[in-house]
Amino acid sequence: MKRSKLTLLFIGLIIALFLISGCGSQEQEAVVDEAPAETDEAPAEPVAGDTVLIGITQNNVGIDSYQTTYDRAFREEVEKRDDVEAIILDAAGDVMGQVNQIEDLMAQNVDVIIIWPVDGTAVVPGVERAYEEGFPVVITNSPIAEDGFDYIAGFSGPNNVSQGQSAAEMMAEILEGEGKIVEIMGLPGYVTAHERSDGFQDEIVNYPGIELMETQPGDWNREKSQQVMENFLLKYDEIDGVYAADDNMAVGAINAIKEAGRMDAIRVTSACMFGDGYDAMQRGELHGTNEQSPFSDAINALEMAIDIARGKEVDFWNYFDTPKVTPEEVDNFERPVF
């Protein structure tokens, strides 16, 4: 009596597992067919025309709209193409989980591993292991620590230096090469913050009529940036322009400028368009930014990985285009979801 119940439960369990995991994985069968049985050997050199198997471990899908959209774009692109299968994993913000997922991707003998690092330093030993086992690694979106560069095939993501540079170009154009400006940078210690600041400063010196009076960190934080801007406004009677390293901080600065009633006199440029920045630009408060699309980010990474799997030469730094957005052209862009 009890025995037969147990057997029933056992069978029930197996069926339940099949059902539940079946609805979660769209490409399950395809992937299983793709994975070779022997795992000790290094991945075989794929021939052009063959289907390649790409594995990706993302940072934290669902934590913000940018990452959610990236995930969606990546899946859609894989779906669209016949020449690629992908195992798409999410580390859910857990450093250890990401290291484990790198191992799981290696066990399945993927051709290339794409990593969106949860932590640019903590991922290095995992990347090193993949390198030793002969797996090419592409880092997507945010770079890893420099001591890991030897173990990766390359980086795919936005070029923060050129984003800073184009913010400087737009600033010079609006001010017609004459004026006093201040800069609000991102959180010091973060590569992105320094790159966007360096890009801006290296370009702005080409315009001798423009004087960069001071740079202060806004830590990517809107409230902090508003305070920084309030201090700037008290300190300097003449400010013609403000550069903030992303739209979030730019909106903070704009709030301070509006409170001080100096919106007419001050022009604002920024380096990465957010939904709030898009709105501010339509209201005429933000005068230049650039678009960093999660669609471009995802597709760029996937294409780079496919090229590597097919044995093509790729640049180590593989940037996707982040076009300038000005008030005249803003209607041609989609409002960012983040």
Added chain:
Amino acid sequence: MKNSLSVLAKKYPILLILLTCIIYFGLSSPVFLTVQNLTNIILQVSIIGIMAVGMTLILINANIDLSVGSILALSAALAMGLQSFGLVFAIAACLGVGTLIGAINGFLVSKAKINSFIVTLGAMMGVRGLVYIYTEERPIVGTERALVDFGSSFIGPIPTIAIIYILIIVLGELVLRYTTHGRNAIAVGGNYDAAKNAGINVDRHVFINFAFIGFTAALAGLLLVSRTNSATAFLGTNYELMVISAVVLGGTKLTGGYGSMLNTFGGVLVIGMIQNGMNLLNVHAYYSMLIMGLILIMVVFIDTRFKSGPQDYC
């Protein structure tokens, strides 16, 4: 008329689930049952598993410890941040502070008679606060290459970390079965007053178990950073839930008085196999959480239904 499967399943309900996992994932993925993948699984579960050894003793005592994730994070941060004073000092501080926090928990539970859920809930938040203060919310990177080399080393074909984990399970099982402390654990959890009347120094016993789980959390933290060489403030978030789930999956009751290290190992393996298997099958992380939740409830149901009758809830 009983066949051996049902006897085994009644004695070790986790075996049923473990077998299900092996059959299902083995059929679904050609990679799952390879030696390399199975070694990977042991390595991947070792962090949770080491803490589960400590947690088994705590649950057998009918106590609970929610602070292991936070202790792990603080120990890991110290192991990284204090390397400028030498690796030996950093490791000693890491393990020492973890054990100390466990001991403070143990003191508050055994001497001050505060419920262990409340004490360790407080410690979970308080220690996490310390982690934020110490790390200033920025990753702390290690400078000593020796620790990372150790973390990625192998003894024969098996990762060193996995071997440490296996040794700790064996040690835990031996303590539980063959020492006075181990037998007292079951007595204390089974009937606190009877154990006290029988002359067991219950306070000291509980204190030692909390200090020990603090040590296991610190060791887990140390081994974790030996694999990543970097400690962040969020490290080990929700790990206490994984650890408690693993121990409960292994059949240890929250009401105390029963438990075994081998069963806990089974519970840990099930969690590891589900995570690993779902990764191999390209299933989204959310589904593996859903499945783990369902299995947890199912195991406890099977346990109560087939083992001791429906009146004995876990």
